[in-house]
Amino acid sequence: MSTETLTACPVCGSSQLSHFLTCKDYLVSQSDFTIQECTECSFRFTNPRPDQHSIGQFYKSEQYVSHNDESKGFINFLYRTVRQYTLKGKVNLINDLNKGTGSILDIGCGTGSFLEACSKRGWVIQGMEPDSDARKIASERLNSRIGESLQEFDPDKKYDVITLWHVLEHVAELDQVAYKLKQLLKPEGTLLIAVPNNVSADAIHYKQYWAAYDVPRHLHHFTPATIKRLMATHSLTLKDQQPMYFDSFYIAMLSTKYRDGRTNLVESFIQGLKSNLSARNSGNYSSVIYIFRHQ
Template sequence: MEELQECPACAGTLFTPYLTCQDQLVSQKQFTIQQCSSCQLLFTNPRPSAETIGSYYKSDTYISHDDTKKGIVDTIYRTVRSYALSQKESWIKSMNGGVGAVLDYGCGTGAFIKECQEKGWNIIGFEPDNDARRLASERVSQKILKDNDEIKSLPELDVITLWHVLEHVADLNETLAMLSNKLRTGGHLVIAVPNPASKDAAMYGANWAAYDVPRHLYHFTPSVLTALIETFGLKLQKSLPMRFDAYYIAMLSTKHRDGKIDYVESLSSGMRSNNAAGKTGNYSSLTYVFRKL
């Protein structure tokens, strides 16, 4: 474990306790989320070191690193994902004015880059997990990058996507600076992350599954994420709701709380969260579109 003495975003040194959550996936240990008093970033602290974090992903139920179907939740997730992939590709094609060069940073098993490949994009995948990277490489029949130094040697890119990835990135500022530098002027950085300011986060508290400690190192509210990304020469263009996440996260959250999924409650909670977000904009997860100036 490593205990941060400086905020990963602003280097502030004064933190306050925010919440304590249990790792429900692997270790069953308790982890503390702290809040930076300067920039308000929420982050898991202490957290596993770079040498040990990989062990916290070693679960057959960690969906983004595994292509097998093991139950109704996995089946629901993958069914919705098949629709969402097409929607995501349409989003980036619209903002880019057509196909181009796209880097999916943290591509998992390659589902999104496969969708883009089939639609005519020049695809580049990056994935540090060995098993997921192998599956992604087989899916798209090309090499998947595993080291940031390989990205630094790439030509400028039109679009870079991070679909529920930024919350996992240990070297936050270093990685964001590198990705910003790889974008062409006018290119787009697309980031999807859970939103701890959502109604379902408030409803489930420490059982809210999207805290997912210690794999989620950061927990970004819209204002904090926007302020952080805009320090790298990008400007927020819009944020897009990920409405299904409210239902999916509610299912996992009831399982965390009760030991089994309450499907009726999950449906109700998801609807309540999305209805509230229609007024506040605080959906369970949001996709942020930033343009390089």
Template sequence: MSYERLESCPVCCKAEFRNKLVVEDRTVSHESFAIVQCANCAFQFTNPRPGPAEIGRYYESDDYVSHNSGAAGLVNQAYKVARFFTVRRKVSLLNKLAPRCGQLLDYGCGTGHFLAAAQAANWQVAGLEPSARAREEASSRLGQPVGQESLASFAPGSFDAITLWHVLEHVHLLNETLAQLTALLKPDGVLLIAVPNVESLDAQHYRELWAAYDVPRHLYHFAPKTMAQLLKKHKLTIRQTLPMPLDAYYVSMLSEKHKAERAGGLLTVLKAGYKSNHYAEQHEGQYSSLLYVAGRRTPAA
């Protein structure tokens, strides 16, 4: 098994890193991976990591619910219940944030539930998804083909909105992909990026057991400041940063599961999620997950 090592920070391009944590892959391989932090800009990323040709085997789990609607178990059932509500909230947000109800690309669309809801709300939708199983299910759900990965199949300036729901942290070619996505936006289009937040209270509480590290599938571990720096590199402005409060409960449930015999019950999970959200209210919106609303220019006053 070969791994690739990043020699420079994807955000600031400096080459001095500090070891942050060692985290176990508790979903598939049970291997351990190092998370490093850039000494200059504080961006955190998994390093070394499996390359694009090797990463696929780390997704080979029937429990990886975003790629498999048939996944069983209590945690996955909770995910599906939450998805029922969050998909509708996502479409409502999209309708408020986008300049118009037009062309939508969901990059990393999984099994297509969000795209189907957007389609029902009169969006013209397109999706890309690397997982063959999820792609087949999404294509069936939408009644149209879903592509594999290539952004080159779309013309520049094609989309009123592009969404990445917990996807950017998985992308090997981070800067190249952001450059391509930016080029696909219409001048007044909106880019919605949802990612976990390493500065949340649940990240601090669970440390190496924090489920949202999800190594090695998560290659990058964002915070508001590093996300702002990254998007600025691509001439994108963050217009809003919105909370995703349900994620604190779901991530806490997974993190408690990682604690094995020391795991707490439902009350422990509810308390952890509540504390994380309450902390965020008092500390500049440092929620477990954040939705960054970005565009190529600031809207006219």
């Protein structure tokens, strides 16, 4: 594996970095990876990390559900079952924000299930997915060409809504992607970014076993403050944020399994519920949908 080491914070550029946590890749390699924290802005990121030539090998698992509609196991069965419910909620959300249908670009569209739901509701859809296997499935499902890279998209063609559902944490070049998002979004458009929140109660409880650290696939680990700061540098303003209630339960199931070596549904439910109840006052849900617009 070839790695690269960042010497400055990807969000604020500070070189003042400290060790935050060492986590294990439970999905593929069983290797340990370090998460560092910027002492200036508190942004956390995996460092060192696999370089662009090596990162692909860490996605090669049948258990990686966003790239595989047939992942086996009870937890993945629950994930797919809940996903059918949450897809409807996501489409309702973008309809409400956009005051009806329009054009949508889903970045990191996986196998295309979200775009399929949008298309059925009247949206003009476009997707981007770097993984070749998932891209092929999405293209066949949607009967549409799916882009491989953001650089393929013409900045003169703009979208009413752009979505990244648990994608930004995987992106190596944050500034380049944020700049491109701003280019592709209509002036009155809406950008929705869903990412895990590493100051949620379940993240604090599970520590290095928290499944949403998901090293090394997750290169960046956001909080409400750090994602707001990143997007503000590209003149994108946070207008609202919405909880993803089910994520705390799914993450708790995986985290308990990583820590104990077995699934414990009762504890997972309790910890997921505790996390959501704690977040009612703080807003620090396990995963959050951030809604941005042009400044």
